[in-house]
Amino acid sequence: MTQQRTTKQFEAIRKAIDSAGRPLSIEEIHDVASRTVETVGQRTVYRVVRQLQDEGMIVGVSVPNGSDRYELASIASKHHHHFHCKACDRFFDVDGCPGGLKKMVPKGFVLEHHDLTLSGLCAACA
């Protein structure tokens, strides 16, 4: 009985996300995985990322003006926000969360979630 085979590609992709420490785009995952394994097709990255999402290991992060990023569900479940570097277009996790959001909600509106994105230059680009 065979169900799930362990391939170099799958492992490379999983590890790339697992050790990134920040949300990665498909392209970034592809780049990182390609440094580990000789051949990794973009098609495979899309497929494995989808699978890991379905399994609940990672979650997608939608961003303005760009393709989705993916990060570990274990990190995403801890409330946090993101920093976007305008120079290298990478996203980083930041801790903390500003308070007093309820005051901003217009009358009659129901606040469920919020999303804060800081932007500027990352340490490497500054």
Place this chain on the structure above:
Amino acid sequence: MTQQRTTKQFEAIRKAIDSAGRPLSIEEIHDVASRTVETVGQRTVYRVVRQLQDEGMIVGVSVPNGSDRYELASIASKHHHHFHCKACDRFFDVDGCPGGLKKMVPKGFVLEHHDLTLSGLCAACA
């Protein structure tokens, strides 16, 4: 000498954005303008919006998972944030701004802007 003609379409589109009080998508602008003038092609909405952007009257607002919204530059210049209704997919302006963002910035990073999006249900949908 002719340079800029005043057409019904142009006026309808400009007024739609001018009186919206919230950021509108191309589709929303098209819908509103179409209620004023019999014929307004989507193509024309794209063109006029671009023109108004170039002239500096309106600015584009990029959002995750969706096409750009457009709002008056006069409103955008006043620092504010947005509320996104998950039910009707409309965006609304909200006043106020949480403080203490600088504490969240990682060492070495340079904070230039920030963008907060509240989400949930608008008054009409709640």
Place this chain on the structure above:
DNA sequence: CTACTATTGGCAATAAATTGCCAATACAGT
């Protein structure tokens, strides 16, 4: 080692947003 089949990956196809093209239309000066 062999055979079976899960997985891969290149390329075409799709989906969604936006733009190019251009003939028809409708402002504006005379």
Place this chain on the structure above:
DNA sequence: ACTGTATTGGCAATTTATTGCCAATAGTAG
């Protein structure tokens, strides 16, 4: 009202992100 041309708007084409297809490849059980 007449004419010149700015503007319009339908449709095809483009762009970018993602998925379908399927023959080739490579894990894995025996």
